[in-house]
Structures are given as C-alpha cells and as structure tokens.
Amino acid sequence: MLNVVIFGPPGSGKGTQSQKIIEKYGLTHISTGDLLRREIHTNTHLGVIAKSYIDRGELVPDETIIEMLDHFMDNLPKVKGIIFDGFPRTVIQAEAFQKMLKNNNTSLSVMLNLEVDRQELIDRLLLRGETSGRSDDNLETITKRLEVYENRTSPVISFYKEVKLYQAIKGMGSVDEIFQGICTVLDKHLEQ
Ligand code: ADP
Secondary structure: OOOEEEEOOOOOOHHHHHHHHHHHHOOEEEEHHHHHHHHHHOOOHHHHHHHHHHOOOOOOOHHHHHHHHHHHHHOOOOOOOEEEEOOOOOHHHHHHHHHHHHHOOOOOOEEEEEEOOHHHHHHHHHHHHHHHOOOOOOHHHHHHHHHHHHHHHOHHHHHHHHOOOEEEEEOOOOHHHHHHHHHHHHHHHHHO
C-alpha cells in the first residue's frame, strides 16, 4: 500500500494537493477536518464537542481523534493506499498512528511536509474565508490556529525525521508546481 501523510500548517494546501494525489494515484482520502465538519453538520454528540474546539482554533482532544481514526481504519475495505490529511497533528497522535497501522498489518510510506511562509498562509486563509463559509477562517482564529500549529503540531516533524519517513515539499508556487514536487517523491516510492 502507498500510505501517505500530508502535513503542514493551516492554509498550506493539504486539501488541494490531496485531491490531486487521489486523482493521480487512486488513493483513499481521510481528512480529520472534513470528518469533524460532517459531524458538526449532522449535529452529532461528537460534532457538538468538536465545534467548541474548532471555533476557538484549538485542537480537538487526542482521544476523540484517535477513536475516530480507529473507527475509520476498522471499517475500511481493501484499498490501494490512503492519504491522511490533517492527521496526525500531535506527537501523541503520531505515536498512536504507528500502532494503528501496525495492527492493520500496514505501514506509512512517507510524510510530506508542505513548507509555506507565515504571511502567505494568512493571506490564503483570509482569501478562503471569503467563500469557504468556515467559521474558523477569520483573522483571530487563524492567528490562534497558527500558534497551536507551532506549539503542538510542528513537533510531529521531528517525530517523522527520527523514523526516517520525513520529506519536505516546497509549498509555495502554483498548485501544479507544488504537485510536481509531490509526484517526484511518490513516484520514487512506487518504484521501490
Ligand atoms: P486546517 O489545516 O486548514 O486548519 P482542517 O480542516 O485540517 O483545516 O482542521 C480544522 C480544525 O479541525 C482544526 O483547527 C482542529 O480544530 C480540528 N482538527 C482537525 N484534525 C485534527 C486532529 N488530527 N487533531 C485535533 N484536531 C483536529
């Protein structure tokens, strides 16, 4: 299986690039943000809890996210590979994820880190906010999300460097240029 984590700060283009990866490589997509927004939309118990964190720009608690991922993995039919978008977002999640993959007799192929300057992230998120309808795409929440990213999510980079699955991707430029960088890495993995 080609299992890929697409990683990066809010606004780095994880969702956009995931769509292109899915089209080209036939991977199955899991976005924890999309799953949570679906729960909010259908007003489930999990959705009500998640909304209070998301609207403040905070992370949803690890146990909740890990449980959600476990459920997804347990109900997964046979697939070519999976792209994990927005997960893992803390070192605790990354550790639980390693165990989860092992229990399912599979492993991670690579972690792709989309590198984008801070000002570009803010500009992209504010622009997205004009049309996305997302309650967290406003300047105050964006600033909070970037702070949470620095403090809680960026340590995940060292975790993947240590297990030798880390790959930096230039996340600035056109969507197609960035995708080209990703394809070079994924094609190498497919040759192996
Ligand atoms: P972005 O990467 O643009 O912030 P996402 O859709 O990935 O957008 O996430 C939106 C929000 O959902 C996050 O700010 C966070 O509150 C919550 N969330 C998503 N994934 C996770 C996760 N793995 N752990 C904790 N919270 C999460």
